[in-house]
Amino acid sequence: MVKDLKFCFVFSSVSLRFLRLIRQVDDAGLDQWRTMILSCPVMIILMDGGPDQLFWQAFKKRQQVVANYEACRRTARQLAYEVASLKAQKEAESGEILSVKDLSDLFALHQSDMAIASKRTDMADGFVKDCIFVFEKMLSDPVCNACLDVLEEKYGLSSPLNSLQKMRVIIEKSESTPTRQDHGWRFQP
Amino acid sequence: MSIQSLNVCDEAVFNQQEAKIALQKEGAYRSAINLFWLDPFGSPTPTVPLSKKRVQELGSFVFPGYKPAHLADSFCVGVDAPDTDFHALKGNWRPVSPEEMHHCIIFTLAAAIDSGEAGG
Numbered sequence: 296m297v298k299d300l301k302f303c304f305v306f307s308s309v310s311l312r313f314l315r316l317i318r319q320v321d322d323a324g325l326d327q328w329r330t331m332i333l334s335c336p337v338m339i340i341l342m343d344g345g346p347d348q349l350f351w352q353a354f355k356k357r358q359q360v361v362a363n364y365e366a367c368r369r370t371a372r373q374l375a376y377e378v379a380s381l382k383a384q385k386e387a388e389s390g391e392i393l394s395v396k397d398l399s400d401l402f403a404l405h406q407s408d409m410a411i412a413s414k415r416t417d418m419a420d421g422f423v424k425d426c427i428f429v430f431e432k433m434l435s436d437p438v439c440n441a442c443l444d445v446l447e448e449k450y451g452l453s454s455p456l457n458s459l460q461k462m463r464v465i466i467e468k469s470e471s472t473p474t475r476q477d478h479g480w481r482f483q484p
Numbered sequence: 485m486s487i488q489s490l491n492v493c494d495e496a497v498f499n500q501q502e503a504k505i506a507l508q509k510e511g512a513y514r515s516a517i518n519l520f521w522l523d524p525f526g527s528p529t530p531t532v533p534l535s536k537k538r539v540q541e542l543g544s545f546v547f548p549g550y551k552p553a554h555l556a557d558s559f560c561v562g563v564d565a566p567d568t569d570f571h572a573l574k575g576n577w578r579p580v581s582p583e584e585m586h587h588c589i590i591f592t593l594a595a596a597i598d599s600g601e602a603g604g
Contacts, residue, residue: 327490327552328593334492334516336558339503340580341511341566352562352580353528360582 368452371459372443374418375434378402378426399423425459432466492516493554500570507566514558521570522559522577522586536591539584543592546585550596559586 342348385393402423433439446454495516506513560581
């Protein structure tokens with residue numbers, strides 16, 4: 296890794312001007328990279344808090360990333376609400392029903408340049424369909440929602456039902472039971 | 485909406501005197517700098533192995549299509565004293581924030597040059 300990086304670094308920093316001449320990369324493109332590199336935001340901090348400050352400050356910086364992830368990452372339920380809210384918004388704007396196919400295309404369009412998103416298993420093919428299915432069949436039920444609240448409070452991202460697939464399967468397996476009209480019973484012990 | 489031409493980021497240009505005053509008063513100072521003032525091989529934890537693939541994936545997320553873009557987060561640099569001579573240390577500023585962000589810029593830029601798609 297370090298060797299690769301050194302090679303990469305030396306290669307890319309020999310001089311962008313040389314490379315432009317050799318490889319005919321266009322001026323405008325390189326100028327934009329130059330602008331970006333010459334104006335990188337930085338925060339300088341004073342490390343006067345005792346020994347091992349570099350270690351502990353760096354440790355803390357990484358923990359911040361983890362804290363952001365834990366707090367901001369959508370649970371499956373949040374994702375379902377998020378997708379459903381876009382659908383509702385689009386339908387309110389146009390006054391027409393937005394099909395799951397059109398909604399999926401909309402997400403695919405905006406995800407196309409996000410390599411990381413396409414790797415995520417919770418955003419695999421068909422996640423928009425699952426979101427709408429789960430939203431309409433399960434999240435519309437206050438009892439189900441209350442159960443999911445309890446699980447999320449207790450287990451956070453590790454909640455056993457933090458999965459669109461699992462929620463979908465629960466709905467599919469229990470939907471054919473004709474005697475029960477309410478949905479909350481699915482979660483009751 | 486894509487930005488047609490990238491302007492400098494909105495942080496003020498680095499100023500040694502202002503840095504000293506801010507570090508004395510607040511223990512922190514923000515500004516815009518040249519990326520190459522940071523030590524590209526600097527790591528707070530040099531013995532920890534890094535993942536090249538994950539760095540490249542980060543690059544493809546931060547710079548879709550190898551196009552240049554401003555960074556959402558600041559690099560963090562640590563100094564021992566407010567009157568540090570920053571200009572004398574150019575190229576050796578000591579990073580505190582995760583080094584992957586710095587690496588991903590270099591890898592992405594190299595890939596952009598290789599592919600002849602350095603933006604524009």
